[in-house]
Amino acid sequence: MRFQFAGLALALLLCQYAAADSNTEASSEAALPSIRLAPGDDKSGYDSTAYQTNSLSLEHRKGTALNLAAFAIEPQLGLPDPKESLELEPNAAEIALGRRLFFDRRLSRNQTMSCAMCHIPEQGFTSNELKRPVGFEGRSVKRNAPSLLNVRLYERFFVDARETSLAQQAWSPLLASNEMNNPSIGHVLEQINRDPVYQQQFKQAYGKPADMLNVGYALAQYQQSLLAGDAAFDRWKYASDKTALSKSQQAGFELFTGKAACASCHLIGDQYALFTDQQLHNTGAGYQASMLGEQKEITVILAPGIETTIPAEVAQRVGEPKPNDLGRYEVSLNPKDRWKFRTPTLRNVALTAPYMHNGEFLTLKDVVNFYNQGGQAHSALSPLIRPLNLSATEVDNLIAFMQSLTSSKLKLLVADAFAADVQDPE
Numbered sequence: 001m002r003f004q005f006a007g008l009a010l011a012l013l014l015c016q017y018a019a020a021d022s023n024t025e026a027s028s029e030a031a032l033p034s035i036r037l038a039p040g041d042d043k044s045g046y047d048s049t050a051y052q053t054n055s056l057s058l059e060h061r062k063g064t065a066l067n068l069a070a071f072a073i074e075p076q077l078g079l080p081d082p083k084e085s086l087e088l089e090p091n092a093a094e095i096a097l098g099r100r101l102f103f104d105r106r107l108s109r110n111q112t113m114s115c116a117m118c119h120i121p122e123q124g125f126t127s128n129e130l131k132r133p134v135g136f137e138g139r140s141v142k143r144n145a146p147s148l149l150n151v152r153l154y155e156r157f158f159v160d161a162r163e164t165s166l167a168q169q170a171w172s173p174l175l176a177s178n179e180m181n182n183p184s185i186g187h188v189l190e191q192i193n194r195d196p197v198y199q200q201q202f203k204q205a206y207g208k209p210a211d212m213l214n215v216g217y218a219l220a221q222y223q224q225s226l227l228a229g230d231a232a233f234d235r236w237k238y239a240s241d242k243t244a245l246s247k248s249q250q251a252g253f254e255l256f257t258g259k260a261a262c263a264s265c266h267l268i269g270d271q272y273a274l275f276t277d278q279q280l281h282n283t284g285a286g287y288q289a290s291m292l293g294e295q296k297e298i299t300v301i302l303a304p305g306i307e308t309t310i311p312a313e314v315a316q317r318v319g320e321p322k323p324n325d326l327g328r329y330e331v332s333l334n335p336k337d338r339w340k341f342r343t344p345t346l347r348n349v350a351l352t353a354p355y356m357h358n359g360e361f362l363t364l365k366d367v368v369n370f371y372n373q374g375g376q377a378h379s380a381l382s383p384l385i386r387p388l389n390l391s392a393t394e395v396d397n398l399i400a401f402m403q404s405l406t407s408s409k410l411k412l413l414v415a416d417a418f419a420a421d422v423q424d425p426e
Contacts, residue, residue, distance in 0.1 A: 034062065037122055037406075037414065038122065038128070039122075039123055041053050041054055046303055046304040047303070047305030047306050048305075061418060063415040064415050068092070068095045068225040072090040073090060076228075077229055077230040078230060078238055078273055079227065080153070080271075080272045082227060087152060090224075093201070093204050094205045095218075100197075101115075102119075102222050102223075102420075103115070104422075107174065107192070108182070109181040110181070113136065116417070117133075119145060124351035124410075126352045130359070131362075136177070136180060137181075139177070140178060140320050143359075145359075147344075147348065149227075149347065150348075151224070152227070153274055153345065154345075155278045156278070156342065159357045160280075161331070166219070166220035170216045170220060171212070171215075189209075189215070192210040226413055228413065230408045231406055232404040232406070233249075236250075237273070244404075248397050251394075251401075252400045255397060255401070256398060256401055260390060260394075275346040276342075276344060278343065279343055280341055280342050281340060281341070282327075282338070282339045282382045283370075283375045283385055284375035285357065286338075286341060286357065286358075287338075287376055296311065296312055297311060298315050300315070325358060327357070341357045346402060372388045372395065
């Protein structure tokens, strides 16, 4: 068990992003040189006296707005017809409103947390720096922050598949006591409706003040615009560009669809690839986290590269008890659903570490090694999970293939996010 005391990338939320004059994709290209798809500072060599930060200076952290209403219906190589996966008809005023809500820290009870604090744009709209986000006033959150890229392609939402629409799921983190901790829907609406800018935006978008429905609709409008296809794999598979993948990546594809059997759950079709079967499976990861014996000692990361070991009982005295996660069972109460979690899409997976429902695996190699050994054996393990007997070279090739799934569109979405108007408490 490992405790991480890393930063929350607050720089993303403490600065005012530059307003953009243009709404065209072409104009966004000017912002791309300063867009780095990674944590603000990876802390490499942090334990050295010669360490120097590589964070992007705040004055350079600027972006260019994208016409997200048009972007949301623009066909992208490797993805299904965008009009078929829409939950709502894209509307520029509603998207702009949803984006403002997404970056607004005032929407949490103590006005310190926004959606973007766990779904950080340049980190794949997740958080690379923490296995599991830190919630309201430091409270534990038992699941990894999922990427919001291509979220609209899911049939159901959350890893336990408890919600059926983006507009509905938006309220879950707003009201969860360990996330944004709002005491009621009314409390959130009062906060929003006190803002003169929101008053104008909601009137323009919906013809009335904020209410439970239109707040959900606005956040869903922004999230469904985060479409990210057209990866190197797509150009190789669907545009017949045989130079788009390296030999190692092509060998990885053969493993992915063959010996490693990854495509059994991460589906690849003839016309497009969702890289998910939309189903829930027991891979053993949940069982491993919940049922295996507690460690007597815990490694605590004091800072990147600087660790110490303390007795587990010491950590237990100053922290909350470790929350176990039973997955779909917590929704269905069916014992057969214990430790079942929805198959995530692998699109942009190279940028969305850490992995699994609880963020326990920090690298793609950790994930591949877990499946290579056959997951974690127990009585309810999915029959799809078995030892793979991959060699070290095959593991490397499989990882190389997954690195080919990064969208060419992602920097445009991050540049747009950098142009967002971030709201801080007065």
